[in-house]
Amino acid sequence: MNAMQGLLDGFQIAFSLEGIMFVLIGVAAGTLIGMLPGLGPITAIAIMIPMLYGMDPTLAMVLMAGVYYGAVFGGSTASILLNAPGISGTVATAFDGYPMAQQGKAGQALAIAAISSFTGGTVSIVLLMLFAPALASVAVSFGPVEYFALMFMGLAAISSLSEGSTMKALISGVLGLMAVTVGIDAQTGTPRFTFGNANLLEGIDFLVVALGLFAIAEVAFLIKNRNDDSLAKTQNIGSLKLTKKDFKEMRGPLIRHSPLGFIMGVLPGAGATVSSFISYITEKRFAKKPDEFGKGSIKGLVAPETSNNAATSGAFVPLLSLGIPGSGTTAVMLGALLVLGINPGPLLFQDHPDVFWGVVASMYVGNLFLLVLNLPLIPYIAKILKIPRPLLISLVVMFCIIGVYSISFNVFDLYLLLIFGVIGYLFRIYSFPAPPFILAFVLGGMMEQSLRQALTISNGDFIIFLESPIAIGLFAVSILSFAFPFFKNRRVKKAR
Amino acid sequence: MRKLIFLSLLVIVMIVAAACGDGEQASDEEEGEFTPEESIEIVAPAGAGGGWDTTARSAAQVFDEEGIIDQDIGVVNKEGGGGSVAWSYINSQEGSPYNLFVSSPPLIFVPLNGQTELTYEDFTPIANVIADYAAFAVKEDAKWDNLNELFDDMKEDPSSITVVGASSPGSMDHMQFVKIAKEAGVDVTKIKYVSNQEGGALTDLLNGSVDVYSTGVAETVEQVKADKIKVLGVTSPERLEGDVLETFPTAKEQGIDATFVNWRGFFGPPDMDESAISYYEEKFKELSDSEAFADIRSKYGWSEQFIGHKEYKEFLAEQTEELTSLMEELGLAE
Numbered sequence: 001m002n003a004m005q006g007l008l009d010g011f012q013i014a015f016s017l018e019g020i021m022f023v024l025i026g027v028a029a030g031t032l033i034g035m036l037p038g039l040g041p042i043t044a045i046a047i048m049i050p051m052l053y054g055m056d057p058t059l060a061m062v063l064m065a066g067v068y069y070g071a072v073f074g075g076s077t078a079s080i081l082l083n084a085p086g087i088s089g090t091v092a093t094a095f096d097g098y099p100m101a102q103q104g105k106a107g108q109a110l111a112i113a114a115i116s117s118f119t120g121g122t123v124s125i126v127l128l129m130l131f132a133p134a135l136a137s138v139a140v141s142f143g144p145v146e147y148f149a150l151m152f153m154g155l156a157a158i159s160s161l162s163e164g165s166t167m168k169a170l171i172s173g174v175l176g177l178m179a180v181t182v183g184i185d186a187q188t189g190t191p192r193f194t195f196g197n198a199n200l201l202e203g204i205d206f207l208v209v210a211l212g213l214f215a216i217a218e219v220a221f222l223i224k225n226r227n228d229d230s231l232a233k234t235q236n237i238g239s240l241k242l243t244k245k246d247f248k249e250m251r252g253p254l255i256r257h258s259p260l261g262f263i264m265g266v267l268p269g270a271g272a273t274v275s276s277f278i279s280y281i282t283e284k285r286f287a288k289k290p291d292e293f294g295k296g297s298i299k300g301l302v303a304p305e306t307s308n309n310a311a312t313s314g315a316f317v318p319l320l321s322l323g324i325p326g327s328g329t330t331a332v333m334l335g336a337l338l339v340l341g342i343n344p345g346p347l348l349f350q351d352h353p354d355v356f357w358g359v360v361a362s363m364y365v366g367n368l369f370l371l372v373l374n375l376p377l378i379p380y381i382a383k384i385l386k387i388p389r390p391l392l393i394s395l396v397v398m399f400c401i402i403g404v405y406s407i408s409f410n411v412f413d414l415y416l417l418l419i420f421g422v423i424g425y426l427f428r429i430y431s432f433p434a435p436p437f438i439l440a441f442v443l444g445g446m447m448e449q450s451l452r453q454a455l456t457i458s459n460g461d462f463i464i465f466l467e468s469p470i471a472i473g474l475f476a477v478s479i480l481s482f483a484f485p486f487f488k489n490r491r492v493k494k495a496r
Numbered sequence: 497m498r499k500l501i502f503l504s505l506l507v508i509v510m511i512v513a514a515a516c517g518d519g520e521q522a523s524d525e526e527e528g529e530f531t532p533e534e535s536i537e538i539v540a541p542a543g544a545g546g547g548w549d550t551t552a553r554s555a556a557q558v559f560d561e562e563g564i565i566d567q568d569i570g571v572v573n574k575e576g577g578g579g580s581v582a583w584s585y586i587n588s589q590e591g592s593p594y595n596l597f598v599s600s601p602p603l604i605f606v607p608l609n610g611q612t613e614l615t616y617e618d619f620t621p622i623a624n625v626i627a628d629y630a631a632f633a634v635k636e637d638a639k640w641d642n643l644n645e646l647f648d649d650m651k652e653d654p655s656s657i658t659v660v661g662a663s664s665p666g667s668m669d670h671m672q673f674v675k676i677a678k679e680a681g682v683d684v685t686k687i688k689y690v691s692n693q694e695g696g697a698l699t700d701l702l703n704g705s706v707d708v709y710s711t712g713v714a715e716t717v718e719q720v721k722a723d724k725i726k727v728l729g730v731t732s733p734e735r736l737e738g739d740v741l742e743t744f745p746t747a748k749e750q751g752i753d754a755t756f757v758n759w760r761g762f763f764g765p766p767d768m769d770e771s772a773i774s775y776y777e778e779k780f781k782e783l784s785d786s787e788a789f790a791d792i793r794s795k796y797g798w799s800e801q802f803i804g805h806k807e808y809k810e811f812l813a814e815q816t817e818e819l820t821s822l823m824e825e826l827g828l829a830e
Binding site: 042043045046047049050053139140141142143144145147184185186187188189191198199200201202268269318322323324325326327328331332335338339341343344345346347348407408409410412446449452453454456457459 | 543544545549550553554556557572573574575576577578580581584609611612655658664665666667670688689690691692693694695696698699700702703704705706714717718719721722724792795796828
């Protein structure tokens with residue numbers, strides 16, 4: 001069966017009454033789950049599995065996929081409006097999305113996020129459709145050496161996340177690296193910095209850190225400045241309309257980060273969270289006006305929002321073409337496929353082409369649904385900001401607590417949330433930037449583990465890092481990204 | 497007047513009947529019958545989607561759909577400390593017949609690693625239901641065709657071979673390999689093991705970063721079918737049943753007299769009442785014998801292994817003893 005025929009069959013499934021219904025239920029549920037801070041697609045899909053028993057496998061996958069990309073789509077809303085990331089993939093969205101909302105441009109920010117999500121999602125589905133079997137080899141091309149190089153590239157740009165003092169950005173990054181070492185060390189099985197507390201053995205959950213540093217800290221800040229009149233305009237939603245200039249601004253990052261996010265999604269272990277951060281920092285690194293980033297830059301919003309949605313489709317490549325789950329969510333889907341009587345593996349594409357093409361076709365439909373569902377709702381969703389501030393603040397705190405509790409059902413995590421809230425608040429008061437902390441937390445853990453895996457394999461020989469062309473390429477980009485700002489400064493000076 | 501006497505007699509009869517009814521129920525309990533009167537909680541001591549979670553949810557589902565237990569059964573994920581957060585919670589529910597949890601070899605590994613004070617003896621083992629076995633896989637084009645060839649190379653130059661698994665040293669994927677390798681005469685303190693917890697262990701094998709993948713049998717089936725990897729040996733006592741599974745040679749038939757079972761069963765809090773234990777034991781037996789659960793087992797590639805309450809205790813004691821000496825040799829036990 002050729003691809004065209006496969007896709008047509010896929011659309012037949014996606015456009016059947018059940019198909020449309022399941023796509024719609026999936027994306028609607030996903031959007032809602034994504035919007036609520038903490039509650040993510042992993043939990044939602046795992047709870048769905050027993051209900052899927054006996055269902056048609058293609059339809060079940062269509063439904064689960066819908067929840068997954070719907071959640072990534074919807075996750076941006078809470079990031080933009082409340083600085084409370086809906087899911088881990090939309091933490092970077094808050095960097096510029098929330099400042100935009102504060103400037104009274106909430107409607108615009110939500111519209112940009114929706115369009116970016118849609119573009120990232122749709123472009124990556126085309127890539128998925130055209131290249132999935134061929135990309136299978138890309139998915140396995142990354143071993144510990146390459147992952148180390150990738151994470152290194154990400155961390156190399158940490159200083160670019162500073163707003164002002166580079167030193168403060170580095171301190172914040174180092175604190176993030178320290179926080180991620182808490183827990184049982186995977187390579188030795190030894191607990192590190194757990195102080196004998198069993199609750200810390202599995203480390204600190206990323207969302208607890210993100211919600212604490214951003215949402216709780218912001219709430220504390222708002223309470224402190226409650227009488228500040230300059231905050232009044234944040235209640236404005238602003239117009240939804242985007243100007244020609246806005247679209248021109250969006251074009252570059254949309255084109256760049258759709259394929260970049262997709263490739264990152266294809267790599268097992270990277271996924272939407274890592275890709276959104278890498279996209280954000282590369283966009284900032286190579287931007288003409290990096291100063292605008294973190295203060296409501298359109299480019300800074302488009303880059304992570306395009307990337308995380310593109311990565312979501314990318315994550316289906318290793319799952320459907322190799323049977324390798326690249327992320328927590330796809331791992332749960334793999335388990336679900338087993339329940340449905342389908343053995344996910346390298347032969348899935350051959351044995352069950354209907355599952356593959358049905359999912360691909362449904363994702364086109366699903367992304368369109370998401371755009372159509374979300375755009376008209378923006379004015380209503382953005383009205384959240386009209387809620388009187390004391391009430392809104394209480395609601396944000398409540399949702400953060402529910403969200404964090406739903407991750408582990410462990411009260412200890414709520415104390416951690418509070419602690420990170422205090423850290424985030426102190427950061428704001430003493431103007432330490434929080435993004436380097438969260439970036440180091442995301443990339444640092446994997447960087448350390450892959451470094452040590454690589455060195456164990458090579459018996460301690462560092463030459464292993466120079467034996468991989470991919471790694472050399474990534475190191476070269478890291479060096480370039482160090483040097484780039486200096487060159488640019490010189491060019492600017494010369495021009496003057 | 498007559499009417500009144502009749503009525504009062506009727507009332508007396510009713511009261512007596514009611515009292516007798518009560519009495520019957522009371523005597524039932526004395527004889528040791530237990531029926532749950534509240535909803536039952538099964539804790540999966542890890543996040544949604546893992547092995548414990550899957551086992552707990554599928555058991556709860558079969559209990560409900562087959563009408564084995566009439567009460568509502570809720571599966572609760574309590575994550576943290578490799579299970580120990582949930583274990584301390586259950587441990588505090590002393591005597592409660594409504595709080596169960598699902599467990600497997602980490603209940604032995606985690607205490608041995610010194611990460612919790614609690615051991616299986618602090619709980620009431622009810623019944624084991626599933627056995628899962630380990631498989632050791634290499635790339636399809638690797639130079640080894642059986643475990644002995646691999647282990648011979650490992651004896652010669654342990655630094656040239658890297659083993660990958662998803663869990664950290666001193667836990668399942670590591671220890672299952674160590675147990676078999678030790679029996680084959682490999683110096684287990686020199687085994688190079690890396691842990692990849694981001695789901696990249698299989699990828700590391702496929703791209704040649706590592707040489708051997710220590711995992712569960714089910715994870716290997718599809719890759720073997722597609723000729724991507726080959727399984728050198730599995731840790732079951734006899735050959736497994738199933739399409740591809742039956743082609744996997746056991747370590748035993750290759751002359752290495754060792755097995756490793758990833759058992760999975762259900763436990764209750766300490767000091768559970770005898771009547772409640774036998775109630776659940778019977779229900780789990782029914783579950784294990786049901787066709788619906790057999791279906792789930794075959795889908796996940798699990799084997800049937802029912803062990804009742806008393807034998808389960810002995811089984812756990814044996815397992816603990818074996819693993820303790822192995823981990824002491826590696827310097828991992830505390």
